[in-house]
Ligand code: SF4
């Protein structure tokens with residue numbers, strides 16, 4: 066186990082929120098066709114409110130802080146917030162479309178010691194990228210920004226969301242990432258609109274095409290291992306938990322609402338009314354999320370995939386029960402291994418229900434690659 | 448000849464947070480990640496750029512951890528050299544002010 070994984074496990078076991086994703090705005094200067102956000106401002110937290118939240122997060126033990134949105138740079142106080150966060154010694158990552166980053170902004174980000182900047186690039190073809198963002202020249206501006214950031218020596222990750230309009234462009238984007246000397250992550254995330262409108266899901270690539278994605282070594286690494294049939298779950302697997310949501314990770318919206326994860330819209334409290342640690346430690350919803358073990362899951366506990374499935378409790382919650390299966394993950398498990406899932410067998414299906422149309426509410430494919438981090442322990446004897 | 452003082456300060460490029468008494472430290476320039484044990488954490492937290500290292504060892508380490516001062520000083524110097532090599536601590540023979548605006552993590 067790497068040192069980073071050990072630390073993550075320790076935080077998980079102790080219930081310390083080691084990582085938080087904070088959206089500072091839902092406003093955006095792009096209008097991406099797949100975006101799930103309501104871009105109107107319904108009362109974002111003020112500068113001093115967010116600074117207060119950051120103080121509380123530092124006190125609660127948060128180390129990894131991701132600023133995201135909407136487009137973070139639409140907040141005029143964004144650098145002030147980042148400065149405050151860095152003064153509190155968070156490890157800061159930023160997700161942005163980068164169109165507002167020029168030389169001066171890139172320099173400032175370097176001075177502030179930002180860990181990574183993740184930028185969405187949809188295609189290596191400007192016309193495809195711009196058609197998805199609906200912002201003319203956004204490709205050019207985004208790529209220029211990446212160059213400015215790299216000139217400053219900053220680490221950049223290109224997140225490549227796959228959907229019908231660009232499903233064949235991942236190789237081109239990977240090549241572009243290599244040319245720009247930045248990391249590439251496949252992030253084919255299509256999530257329903259916040260108001261429950263599922264029409265955007267029709268943009269996602271059909272399930273059958275997942276087979277091709279999952280069997281492409283350029284995208285998944287060791288394909289044989291990745292696509293191996295599932296091993297029967299052990300006692301230990303059944304005692305295990307789904308993911309870090311609510312255990313060592315949570316999400317805070319621009320309005321101060323706290324959720325177990327950015328993709329788990331179960332309200333647990335609002336930071337404008339309660340202290341963060343009160344919500345984290347005492348909210349009945351957080352406690353419920355934290356209590357669910359694999360053996361408690363209604364269908365999944367009897368599924369052969371349960372120990373290797375990427376089952377997202379947030380997606381399962383949006384489908385009706387946080388203890389139920391997540392159809393999108395069933396689809397992934399099936400197309401990855403070819404082995405039917407308990408959810409399919411229960412419904413007498415020989416292949417998963419298609420989640421690419423409008424009929425089924427949810428689709429999410431989590432990133433397949435994460436950026437490698439060099440890890441070196443240092444100790445002096447006591 | 449008077450003994451030379453060593454001053455240490457935390458770099459502004461790092462991120463740090465205590466987890467159950469041990470400090471996690473990450474250098475954003477190369478993403479090196481460290482965890483420090485309790486003694487190393489105490490030295491790191493006291494690295495304010497103004498307190499000489501030998502005073503940190505005497506007041507923070509020997510007092511709290513009941514260790515021999517010479518051994519503690521040698522270990523501390525080795526630790527400081529290692530972390531400064533990774534750009535996590537700044538070391539000088541003069542007081543440093545670079546970290547004056549940082550909070551203690
Ligand atoms: S599995 Fe779902 S709920 Fe869990 S961390 Fe991932 S996206 Fe969030």
Ligand code: SF4
Nearest residue numbers: 365368374391395406
């Ligand atoms: S494949 Fe489906 S039924 Fe099986 S564990 Fe995953 S989500 Fe549950």
